[in-house]
Amino acid sequence: MREPKRYVACPVSELQPGTRKIVTIRGREIGVFNFHGKFYAVNNSCPHHQAPLCIGQVTPEMGSAGIGDYELKDGPPILSCPWHSYEFNMETGANLGFPDRYRVKTYQAKAEGDDVVIYI
Ligand code: FES
Numbered sequence: 001m002r003e004p005k006r007y008v009a010c011p012v013s014e015l016q017p018g019t020r021k022i023v024t025i026r027g028r029e030i031g032v033f034n035f036h037g038k039f040y041a042v043n044n045s046c047p048h049h050q051a052p053l054c055i056g057q058v059t060p061e062m063g064s065a066g067i068g069d070y071e072l073k074d075g076p077p078i079l080s081c082p083w084h085s086y087e088f089n090m091e092t093g094a095n096l097g098f099p100d101r102y103r104v105k106t107y108q109a110k111a112e113g114d115d116v117v118i119y120i
Helices: none
Strands: 006-011 020-025 028-035 038-043 062-066 069-072 078-080 087-089 106-112 115-119
Touching: 006 020, 006 028, 028 115
Parallel strands: none
Antiparallel strands: 006 115, 020 028, 028 038, 038 106, 062 069, 078 087, 106 115
């Protein structure tokens, strides 16, 4: 297995918390997100029917102990597909409803100096 290569996605100043950017690296469209100061990179193709996944809504994961009770979790955010609302963990790529069936490719993303970099 080869070592991932480092690619600059954009300057950190272009990706403020709560924003995203879609970049093309090595022919792949990848969504790069800043969620509360942490960076995530997700392949921009939903594994269900290839929707442009990275234009979907980003939210914290919610948990519930029962009806009427819910809490926002501190873990990785959830990306919802704009076509059929399948939800994906933005760190692992696992689909929340069908984790054994659908998984989107994710990449390591972080700030290095003034740049947001992705390892592919
Ligand atoms: S194309 Fe994404 S859930 Fe169907």
